Amino acid sequence: MAESTMLARRAVPSTDADPDAPMMVAEQLTLRFGGVVALSDVSLRIGRDELVALIGPNGAGKSSLLNVLSGFYRPSAGSVRFNGHDVTRMAVHRIAGAGLARTFQGTHLLPHMSVLDNILVGRYMHMKTGLAAAFAYYPFAHREEVEQRAVAEEILDFLELEHLRHHPVGTLGYGMRKRVDLGRALAMQPRMLLLDEPMAGMNSEEKEDLARFILDIRELHRIPVVLVEHDMGVVMDIADRVVVLNFGCKIADATPAAVQRDPAVIEAYLGGGA
Numbered sequence: 001m002a003e004s005t006m007l008a009r010r011a012v013p014s015t016d017a018d019p020d021a022p023m024m025v026a027e028q029l030t031l032r033f034g035g036v037v038a039l040s041d042v043s044l045r046i047g048r049d050e051l052v053a054l055i056g057p058n059g060a061g062k063s064s065l066l067n068v069l070s071g072f073y074r075p076s077a078g079s080v081r082f083n084g085h086d087v088t089r090m091a092v093h094r095i096a097g098a099g100l101a102r103t104f105q106g107t108h109l110l111p112h113m114s115v116l117d118n119i120l121v122g123r124y125m126h127m128k129t130g131l132a133a134a135f136a137y138y139p140f141a142h143r144e145e146v147e148q149r150a151v152a153e154e155i156l157d158f159l160e161l162e163h164l165r166h167h168p169v170g171t172l173g174y175g176m177r178k179r180v181d182l183g184r185a186l187a188m189q190p191r192m193l194l195l196d197e198p199m200a201g202m203n204s205e206e207k208e209d210l211a212r213f214i215l216d217i218r219e220l221h222r223i224p225v226v227l228v229e230h231d232m233g234v235v236m237d238i239a240d241r242v243v244v245l246n247f248g249c250k251i252a253d254a255t256p257a258a259v260q261r262d263p264a265v266i267e268a269y270l271g272g273g274a
């Protein structure tokens with residue numbers, strides 16, 4: 001794989017924070033919806049190039065946690081630091097602009113647009129040129145457009161989607177759509193990726209492909225990835241660390257092997273036969 005790609009531009013974070021400090025630090029997060037406590041006193045650290053799996057039964061609070069980390073939900077209590085900055089009350093688009101990219105449970109793609117255009121949507125986050133400037137300084141805007149396309153093409157190539165670049169996303173199978181969704185997130189040249197069940201509904205071959213891409217992203221870009229995933233085989237294969245939620249509480253945070261043996265996790269999630 002190429003060493004210095006445009007995609008890897010953000011691999012070395014331009015931050016004044018300590019380079020060894022965790023990329024993300026969540027402290028004592030609580031999230032309530034009326035009487036429902038979706039998260040209860042959850043603290044979490046994510047290192048600079050860690051692949052962390054987030055597991056737990058349905059309704060445990062996994063999506064809620066990703067929503068709080070990325071600014072979609074405001075926590076009732078607690079704080080989130082990302083790349084050395086307090087982002088707890090920051091607007092979603094500013095957190096995204098600071099380099100936190102995510103995918104959603106289900107896909108949020110534009111079905112009538114092509115694979116390439118969907119990936120370019122992720123690039124708009126990087127457009128320096130506003131519309132007025134684009135008219136006033138056309139050559140500059142044009143240069144930027146060329147650069148956006150070059151990055152999008154690189155992502156198509158990396159995710160082995162070149163042959164589908166002009167296909168409307170709505171005509172693709174589920175596995176390929178999820179791959180395009182990952183491409184859209186990558187197009188933001190993120191400093192960190194949050195993936196909410198990207199493999200749900202995939203067959204085992206599609207899961208293997210996506211797991212390989214996730215490992216490649218980590219390898220090539222050296223960015224941390226948080227992956228919500230129910231398939232324990234995948235989790236055990238690729239995660240450095242596993243965080244387990246149950247009824248909004250963090251009940252384990254350890255290596256895959258240790259989590260698999262943890263009686264509280266077996267009781268809550270893995271079942272007696274695990």
Ligand SMILES: Nc1ncnc2c1ncn2[C@@H]1O[C@H](COP(=O)(O)OP(=O)(O)OP(=O)(O)O)[C@@H](O)[C@H]1O
Nearest residue numbers: 033036037038056057058059060061062063064065
């Ligand atoms: N916007 C919301 N309004 C009200 N309650 C919510 C909202 N989002 C989540 N919840 C509740 O918070 C709890 C945690 O939900 P969450 O979606 O985070 O779980 P999850 O672990 O992602 O589950 P799944 O595995 O089914 O995706 C659930 O009781 C859910 O009903």
Ligand SMILES: [Mg+2]
Nearest residue numbers: 062063064105
């Ligand atoms: Mg969820």
